[in-house]
Structures are given as C-alpha cells and as structure tokens.
Amino acid sequence: xxxxxxxxxxxxxxxxxxxxxxxxxxxxxxxxxxxxxxxxxxxxxxxxxxxxxxxxxxxxxxxxxxxxxxxxxxxxxxxxxxxxxxxxxxxxxxxxxxxxxxxxxxxxxxxxxxxxxxxxxxxxxxxxxxxxxxxxxxxxxxxxxxxxxxxxxxxxxxxxxxxxxxxxxxxxxxxxxxxxxxxxxxxxxxxxxxxxxxxxxxxxxxxxxxxxxxxxxxxxxxxxxxxxxxxxxxxxxxxxxxxxxxxxxxxxxxxxxxxxxxxxxxxxxxxx
DNA sequence: CACCAGGTAGGAT
DNA sequence: ATCCTACATGGT
Numbered sequence: 001x002x003x004x005x006x007x008x009x010x011x012x013x014x015x016x017x018x019x020x021x022x023x024x025x026x027x028x029x030x031x032x033x034x035x036x037x038x039x040x041x042x043x044x045x046x047x048x049x050x051x052x053x054x055x056x057x058x059x060x061x062x063x064x065x066x067x068x069x070x071x072x073x074x075x076x077x078x079x080x081x082x083x084x085x086x087x088x089x090x091x092x093x094x095x096x097x098x099x100x101x102x103x104x105x106x107x108x109x110x111x112x113x114x115x116x117x118x119x120x121x122x123x124x125x126x127x128x129x130x131x132x133x134x135x136x137x138x139x140x141x142x143x144x145x146x147x148x149x150x151x152x153x154x155x156x157x158x159x160x161x162x163x164x165x166x167x168x169x170x171x172x173x174x175x176x177x178x179x180x181x182x183x184x185x186x187x188x189x190x191x192x193x194x195x196x197x198x199x200x201x202x203x204x205x206x207x208x209x210x211x212x213x214x215x216x217x218x219x220x221x222x223x224x225x226x227x228x229x230x231x232x233x234x235x236x237x238x239x240x241x242x243x244x245x246x247x248x249x250x251x252x253x254x255x256x257x258x259x260x261x262x263x264x265x266x267x268x269x270x271x272x
Numbered sequence: 273c274a275c276c277a278g279g280t281a282g283g284a285t
Numbered sequence: 286a287t288c289c290t291a292c293a294t295g296g297t
Contacts, residue, residue: 119279121280125295126277168294169293171292173293230277231276231277
C-alpha cells in the first residue's frame with residue numbers, strides 16, 4: 001500500500017539525517033518505527049521515509065515530495081554556508097560532526113504552538129507521549145504506515161470540546177484550551193508579521209513566554225534568527241562559553257546554531 | 273524521599 | 286523592571 005510504486009529518492013549526502021532530527025527536540029512526531037524507517041507527519045500528510053546511508057527514500061509521489069516534504073525538511077535551503085561560518089568554534093565543529101544532518105523544519109504553526117506550550121517545564125519523553133495521545137484520540141485518520149494508523153494533529157475546534165485528561169497535560173491543560181479559543185485569523189496573519197510583532201502577539205497568549213515564543217518563531221514560522229534558551233542551552237552557555245555567547249554573531253541562522261548546540265550538548269550529557 | 277524536565281503566570285519587591 | 290515561587294505529572 002504505502003510502498004507500492006517507486007519512492008522519491010533524495011540524495012541527502014549527510015545533509016539530511018532523520019534520526020538526528022527526530023532526536024533534536026524541535027518536533028515530536030518524527031518517529032523511527034523500525035530500523036532506519038521513519039514516519040513523518042505534517043498537516044494532512046504522512047509519509048514513510050527510509051533513510052539509507054546517503055539517500056532518503058520518500059514513499060510518496062513526486063508532487064507531494066515537491067510541495068510538502070521538500071519544504072517541510074527545508075531542502076531548498078543551502079546549509080553549507082552556515083556550516084562554513086561555524087568552523088572557527090570548536091564546540092560547533094564537534095556539534096556538526098554529530099548533528100550535521102539536522103535541519104530546521106518548517107512545521108505547521110498551530111501544531112508548533114500547542115506542542116511547545118505543552119513543552120514548558122516538561123520532558124521530551126512526556127511531551128511526545130502527550131502529543132501522541134492527542135493525535136490518536138482527536139486527530140483525523142490519514143493513512144496506515146508500517147501497520148500503524150497515522151492521525152493528523154487535531155484542530156483547535158476538536159480540542160476545544162475534547163476531554164484532554166488522558167493526555168496528562170497537568171497544569172498546562174487550561175493553556176492549551178485557551179489557545180483553542182483564538183480564531184484561525186491569528187494563525188493566518190502571524191506569518192506576515194515581523195519577528196518582533198509576531199513574538200509580541202504570541203507572548204500575549206497564556207502559556208507562551210519568551211522561550212516558547214522563540215520556539216514557535218523558529219520551528220513554526222522559520223524565523224532563523226530566533227534563539228530559544230532552555231535549561232540545556234543556558235547550561236551549555238554557562239559551561240562551554242563561560243557565560244559569553246552571542247547568537248548575534250550568527251545572524252540569519254542563529255536558530256540553526258542553537259539546534260546544533262542543544263542536540264550535541266544534551267546527547268553528550270545524557271550519554272552518562 | 274528529593275530533584276528534574278526544551279518555563280511561565282501572578283504576585284511581591 | 287526584576288526577582289520569587291507554585292505549578293501537574295512521571296521518571297530517576
């Protein structure tokens with residue numbers, strides 16, 4: 001079914017690594033369901049991707065690849081120059097060696113807003129679990145991949161009238177419910193706003209502070225200058241840079257630098 | 273048992 | 286403006 005016909009083969013050559021992205025903490029639904037086999041979901045689309053050595057096989061038609069997945073994985077952006085400009089920093093050189101296949105995804109704005117409101121003072125494991133429950137219970141069924149039924153991320157309307165207790169959102173539940181009450185217009189208009197205006201609009205919503213707003217700017221609006229500071233990034237700046245790190249040095253891709261730092265530092269620390 | 277997790281709201285200073 | 290703390294839940 002999902003694997004009939006031919007996949008679109010993208011020659012990633014280290015520029016796209018799905019395992020690294022799935023472990024990078026920027027998204028909560030890119031899942032390795034089998035060795036080197038991933039399920040990606042965005043909006044009303046889901047796809048089976050087989051990540052082999054230097055190529056990713058996307059099991060979808062060329063039109064869907066071009067209009068949905070290439071944009072989602074930011075494949076039309078050239079990261080080479082970003083990488084070149086990090087080479088003078090030893091920590092970033094290491095981070096690139098470990099996470100050079102990370103990209104900044106262009107995720108659905110609504111989904112990004114909800115998932116990062118859930119993320120506050122929470123663990124990636126629990127966020128992922130909560131999001132999975134929300135999708136399974138309240139999302140539209142899309143298709144089956146690897147014997148699993150895949151669901152879309154639920155709409156605001158559906159979540160508003162739902163019993164969210166099974167997702168164990170804790171004290172964040174009312175924040176999510178309040179988010180649902182904003183009309184679609186807010187989310188439609190945000191992409192047209194400047195970074196500053198968009199951030200201000202987001203931070204006026206309950207449950208969205210500076211850090212979560214920065215995550216939504218980066219992962220939901222692809223504002224590459226946004227540099228979210230979570231506990232790990234703060235720790236890392238303290239530890240590796242002795243308090244002196246200026247993301248302004250990386251104008252135009254500071255958010256990408258942040259992802260690499262987060263991924264590398266966190267993995268290193270969790271390794272023992 | 274204490275402490276932590278991709279923080280923030282609301283109140284006190 | 287800046288500092289302080291309670292906050293649900295599950296894992297270590």
